[in-house]
Amino acid sequence: MTKADIVSKIAEKSGIEKTDVLATVEAFMGEVKDALENGENVYLRGFGSFIIKTRAEKTGRNISKNTTLKIPAHNIPAFKPAKVFTEGVKNKVAVK
Numbered sequence: 547m548t549k550a551d552i553v554s555k556i557a558e559k560s561g562i563e564k565t566d567v568l569a570t571v572e573a574f575m576g577e578v579k580d581a582l583e584n585g586e587n588v589y590l591r592g593f594g595s596f597i598i599k600t601r602a603e604k605t606g607r608n609i610s611k612n613t614t615l616k617i618p619a620h621n622i623p624a625f626k627p628a629k630v631f632t633e634g635v636k637n638k639v640a641v642k
Contacts, residue, residue, distance in 0.1 A: 547603040549571065552566075552571065553567045553568045553571055556571075578596050581596075582596060582598055582623050585598065590628075591628070592628055592630050592631070593627070593628055593631055594626055594628045594631055595623055595625070595626045595628075596623060596624075596625055597622070597623075597624050597625075597626055598621050598623060599620070599621065599622050599623075599624045600619065600620075600621050601619060601620050601621070601622060602619055603616060603617065603618055603619045604617050605617070
């Protein structure tokens with residue numbers, strides 16, 4: 547499912563214009579991104595949490611040059627689904 551699909555479904559279900567829905571979705575994504583960039587986690591009860599995970603410094607290898615290099619500690623964004631969300635997906639999706 548793409549962002550356009552999400553916008554279409556929300557517009558269809560709510561009766562709101564697609565342009566308004568698109569602006570709302572874009573604003574939501576921008577706020578989540580800004581919060582994470584500022585070191586804040588975003589908690590959406592019943593859906594999940596957008597959190598910042600810290601990766602420790604580690605040693606990596608460049609196989610083609612056969613050298614080692616240090617990868618510095620860094621932060622990455624992550625999504626942790628809520629228990630209700632996880633259970634719903636577990637119970638609805640058919641195993642292939």
